[in-house]
Amino acid sequence: MLGARGRRTPSGTPIGIDPSRSAVRLTQVTKEYGRGPSAVVALDDVSAGIAAGSFTAVMGPSGSGKSTFLHCAAGLDRPTSGTVRLGGEDLGELDEKELTRFRRTRIGFVFQSFNLLSSLTVEQNITLPLRLAGAGTDHDSVRGVTAAVGLTGLLGRRPAELSGGQQQRVAIARALITRPEVIFADEPTGALDPDTADDILALLRQAVTDLHQTVVMVTHDPAAARRTDRVVFLAGGRVARRLDAPSAEQVKSVMSELRRAH
Numbered sequence: 520m521l522g523a524r525g526r527r528t529p530s531g532t533p534i535g536i537d538p539s540r541s542a543v544r545l546t547q548v549t550k551e552y553g554r555g556p557s558a559v560v561a562l563d564d565v566s567a568g569i570a571a572g573s574f575t576a577v578m579g580p581s582g583s584g585k586s587t588f589l590h591c592a593a594g595l596d597r598p599t600s601g602t603v604r605l606g607g608e609d610l611g612e613l614d615e616k617e618l619t620r621f622r623r624t625r626i627g628f629v630f631q632s633f634n635l636l637s638s639l640t641v642e643q644n645i646t647l648p649l650r651l652a653g654a655g656t657d658h659d660s661v662r663g664v665t666a667a668v669g670l671t672g673l674l675g676r677r678p679a680e681l682s683g684g685q686q687q688r689v690a691i692a693r694a695l696i697t698r699p700e701v702i703f704a705d706e707p708t709g710a711l712d713p714d715t716a717d718d719i720l721a722l723l724r725q726a727v728t729d730l731h732q733t734v735v736m737v738t739h740d741p742a743a744a745r746r747t748d749r750v751v752f753l754a755g756g757r758v759a760r761r762l763d764a765p766s767a768e769q770v771k772s773v774m775s776e777l778r779r780a781h
């Protein structure tokens with residue numbers, strides 16, 4: 520059901536999530552931009568695991584390393600040192616071509632700005648990852664995914680003929696179509712009004728609960744973080760706190776603490 524929060528064990532772990540099985544694991548990841556005195560350490564010896572089948576938010580003050588974390592975890596950027604394992608694969612061992620193929624077939628992305636191709640129809644946008652991966656289009660799964668995200672009847676439209684919320688639904692359908700091991704979302708509700716944002720969060724929750732996907736989302740919004748199973752807080756490029764089954768109030772309070780401290 521849309522918007523349903525997963526049931527939890529007494530310890531707070533959502534039922535269905537196996538915390539011992541990481542979909543993504545970062546081990547001692549450091550990422551430096553630039554060299555010498557002007558070098559910036561965006562991630563500083565970060566170790567973190569994302570449980571398979573969980574919905575995780577990454578939060579932290581501006582400049583704390585959230586985007587860098589997401590980019591390194593998703594193989595969009597390479598750490599300066601440390602390892603990232605996703606679905607049993609050490610991303611550092613893949614060359615550029617293998618990494619590109621890995622991203623296309625095993626990872627889904629959702630961005631704040633939707634990143635749809637304006638000249639393609641909704642259906643063509645959704646099936647693009649399959650075509651890029653050289654896979655055939657399975658019409659049943661396209662119908663299944665478009666129905667799940669509420670886009671039935673809009674497949675022939677172009678992005679400019681859709682609302683922001685509908686465009687983000689297309690982006691989520693496009694991320695789901697390959698049944699990736701992990702979906703990474705960078706501020707997916709940042710450009711949407713609160714009601715539409717809530718619908719999109721419900722959809723991401725549904726992908727976790729009903730489709731058993733793993734979703735990792737960077738957000739600034741405590742109301743969005745409240746919908747997740749766990750929040751990983753970064754501060755100064757390090758993991759500062761973790762919060763399971765977070766309430767918006769708890770998230771706000773940790774965020775104020777971290778802003779004061781950094």
Ligand SMILES: Nc1ncnc2c1ncn2[C@@H]1O[C@H](COP(=O)(O)OP(=O)(O)OP(=O)(O)O)[C@@H](O)[C@H]1O
Nearest residue numbers: 552553559560561580581582583584585586587588
């Ligand atoms: N390409 C880059 N070159 C140099 N420094 C960078 C680069 N990208 C990020 N940084 C720096 O790395 C640090 C972490 O940046 P990052 O974008 O990961 O933080 P963030 O938490 O996502 O920030 P925000 O919430 O403002 O988007 C910041 O100090 C930033 O200025």
